[in-house]
Amino acid sequence: MDCFNTSRGLNSSLQLLNLVTSIPLFFFGLICNFIALWVFCCKLKKWTEMTVFMVNLIISDILAVLTLPFRVYAYMYTWNLGDETCTALLILYYINMYMSIFIITAISIDRYIAIRHPLKCKRWRSPVKATITCCVLWSVLIIIGVTNSLYSKDYAVDTCFQKVNTEPFAISLVFVLLGFTLPLIIISYCSVQVIITLLRKNSSDALKKKSKALKIIISNLVVFVICFLPIHVGYTLRFVTDSLNASCHTRQQINVYIHVTTLLANANCVLDCVCYFFAASEFWEIVFMN
Template identity: 40%
Template sequence: MEKRNPSVDIFLITLLTCVFTCGTIFNSLAVWVFCFKMKKWTVTRIFMMSLLASDCCLLFTLPFRMYSTQQDWHLGNSWCNALRSFYFMNTYVSIAVITLISIDRYVAIQFPMRARTLRTPKKAALACGIIWLVYIALRLYHIISIERSSSESKICFRKVTERPLVLSLYLTVFGSCLPMVILIFCSTQIILTLKKKEKTSMNEEKDIKKSISIVKTNLAIFLLCFLPLSTGNIVRFVIESVSSDCSLIKLINDVVHVAQGISDLNCCLDSICYYFVAKEFWEKVSLFPRFKN
C-alpha cells in the first residue's frame, strides 16, 4: 500500500506547484482587499473571509505535501496528522461555505422580502462559526483515534490501510455529496428565476445573461473540483469493503490521490469565482429589491 506510483507523483508535484504559486498570489490579494480595503462587516465579507481562511489552511500544507510526493515522511505521525487536519479544513469547510453562499443568493432572489431579516452579518458569522467548530471537533476526534492505533508511516497525505474508513464515507456523503445536491438545486432555481424575469431593456438582458453565466461558472468549477473526489471516495469504500484484490485497491487509491490534487484547484478558483465576481453579481442583478450584502 505504501509503494509509490511515479506517474502520480509527477502529476501531483506539477499540479501542486502551480496551485501553490497561483493560490499564494490570489489569496494574498484577497487578504489585502478583505482585511484592509473593506471596512464594513457584511454578509458577503464574512463568507469570503471564512473561505479565505480555509484556503490559507490548504496553502500552508502544500510545501509539505509536495515534499511527501518526492520523499519518505520523516517528520513524525503527529505532525502529519496536524497537517492533514489543516488540509481537510480547506476541503470540507470550503464546500460548506460555498454552499452557504449559494443558499444566500437563492434566498435573496427567491424571497427578497424575507431576506431582509434572514441575511444579516451576525447570522452569517454564526453559520460559519458552527461549520468551523464541527469540522475542528471531527478532526480532533480523528487525530486522537489515529494516534492511539497507528504506527509510524513513511507516507503522509495518503491512506495507507486497506481497511475501509467509515468516517471518511460519512464525511463524503454529508460533507460533500449533500452540499453538492443543495448547490445544484439553488443554482438551478436561481438560473430559472433569472430566465423567467421579464426583460425591459437590452442592458437588463445583458445583465441577466452575465449573472446566469456567473452562477453556471461557479457550479461548474465546484463540480470539477469536488465531484471526482467524492465519487472516488465512495468507490474506494465499496471496493475495500467487498474486494481483497491488492492491485485493484492500490489503483483506486491512486485515482483518489489524483482527485485530491484536482480538488486543490479550488484554492485558486475560489478567488476567481467568488472574490472578484461577488460584488458584480449583486450589482448586476438589479431585477429584485437590492440588499446590502
C-alpha cells in the same frame, strides 16, 4: 493483507504529476487568495453577508494551500517529520477542504434567499448571522477532525497523506454523504432556482448584467462539481473495495485515481478565488435591481 507494504512511495509518473501541479497551485493559491483577502478586508468600506462568507472561504483556502508543500514532500520522500506533524497537517487539510465546501453551500443559500425571497431577506440575512454560521461550521469541523485523528490508523508514519491501511474507513462515507452529496444537492437546487428567477427578469437594460450573473452561477457550480465530485467518487470506491477485500491491483488503481483527483480538489483553492471574487463584485449588481 497489506497491499502497500511493498511500495511506500508513489511511482515516478505520479511523483512528477504532483510536483508540476502542486507547486504552481501553492504559489498561485497564496498570491490570489492574499490579494482577495486584502481587497475584502482593506478596500471594502462595508461588510455584508457575502464579505463574511468570502473572507472565511479565502482563509480556509489559504490554510489548505499551506499543506501542499508537505504533501509534495510526503509523495517524494520518506516522511520523517514526525507523526504529530502528519496528524496536524491531515486535520488542517481536511477541515479546510470541507469548510470550503460548506461555505460555498452557504453562499448559494444566501444568494437563493436574496433572489427568491427579497422581501424576507433582510430578516434572514445579516453579517452577524453569517459570522455565527461560519463560527459554527469551524467549530463542528475542528471537533470532527480532532476526534477522527485520535482513532484513525489509516496513515502510516512514513507515508503521510497516503492511506496504507486496507481496513474500510467508515467515516469516509459520512464525508461523502454529508460533506459532499448533501451540499451538492443544496447548491444545485439553489442555483437552478436562482437561474430560473433571473431568466424571468425582462428588463432590457439589465440584459448584460443578467448574462454575467448567469455565467457566474453556472461557472461556480461547474467548478464545484469538477473539483469535488471525482475525489468523493474515489473515496466511495475505496470504501467499497476495502469492504469487499478486493485484489491489491484494484486497490492500488483506486489509490492512483484518488491521488490524481486530489489534485483537482486542490485546484479549487485557486478557482474559488477567481469565481467568487467576481460573484461578490458583479453578481449583487443584479440582485436588487428593479
